[in-house]
Amino acid sequence: GAVVSQHPSRVICKSGTSVKIECRSLDFQATTMFWYRQFPKQSLMLMATSNEGSKATYEQGVEKDKFLINHASLTLSTLTVTSAHPEDSSFYICSARDRGLAYGYTFGSGTRLTVV
Amino acid sequence: AQSVTQLDSHVSVSEGTPVLLRCNYSSSYSPSLFWYVQHPNKGLQLLLKYTSAATLVKGINGFEAEFKKSETSFHLTKPSAHMSDAAEYFCVVSEWRTGRRALTFGSGTRLQVQP
Numbered sequence: 001g002a003v004v005s006q007h008p009s010r011v012i013c014k015s016g017t018s019v020k021i022e023c024r025s026l027d028f029q030a031t032t033m034f035w036y037r038q039f040p041k042q043s044l045m046l047m048a049t050s051n052e053g054s055k056a057t058y059e060q061g062v063e064k065d066k067f068l069i070n071h072a073s074l075t076l077s078t079l080t081v082t083s084a085h086p087e088d089s090s091f092y093i094c095s096a097r098d099r100g101l102a103y104g105y106t107f108g109s110g111t112r113l114t115v116v
Numbered sequence: 117a118q119s120v121t122q123l124d125s126h127v128s129v130s131e132g133t134p135v136l137l138r139c140n141y142s143s144s145y146s147p148s149l150f151w152y153v154q155h156p157n158k159g160l161q162l163l164l165k166y167t168s169a170a171t172l173v174k175g176i177n178g179f180e181a182e183f184k185k186s187e188t189s190f191h192l193t194k195p196s197a198h199m200s201d202a203a204e205y206f207c208v209v210s211e212w213r214t215g216r217r218a219l220t221f222g223s224g225t226r227l228q229v230q231p
Contacts (some may be wrong), residue, residue, distance in 0.1 A: 004159075007158065034218070035218070042223070042224075043221040043222060043223045044160075044206070044221045045221075046218055046219065049218065063205065092156070093159055095159070095160075095219075105150075105219060106162070106163070107127065107152070107157040107159040107160040107161070108159050109158055110157065110159045112157060116175050
């Protein structure tokens, strides 16, 4: 079945540094990937839609200069949190649309980011 | 505009008893609807989806959901709960948003299963 690998699963970084999160589709090509943020005990909020070979589309209120998205190939999208601050601490989840599922979406296992 | 309302933030059942997780949606168009399950600190796993075919949808692990257009509901059920079902469940609607398809998530329902 469709598998999305997300790495790292957990990261702790110092305030002011940058962190890169990778999202890979292992057995299918994903022209579109999605990045979500989830606060404790809350639902997922779409941050941006990542399109292979073009600029990402950000949701309202998401700072594109802070959350850099690169989708350079059909199997890899990256999210870089730049100049991280404690308020950026959250659970980040990526998702890719698997056309074989007919509008189904496969999710990565998530990345727990803690900024200290 | 589109929204998803999960009517219960917490549901607690005893092992072996039925599960009902409620979801109502609003949509301007014929929606695609999904139920996902999330275990602690894990990603989301698709349980089932509705895409305008049969209104009663069967998913994995014995779950099923019925799409009722007249009630704008897509409730998730399981005849007999298992301890391993304890997790967070999300009802999700797929929509077109500025030329692309995107998902809108409900607020989630935490299912507890008592022994």
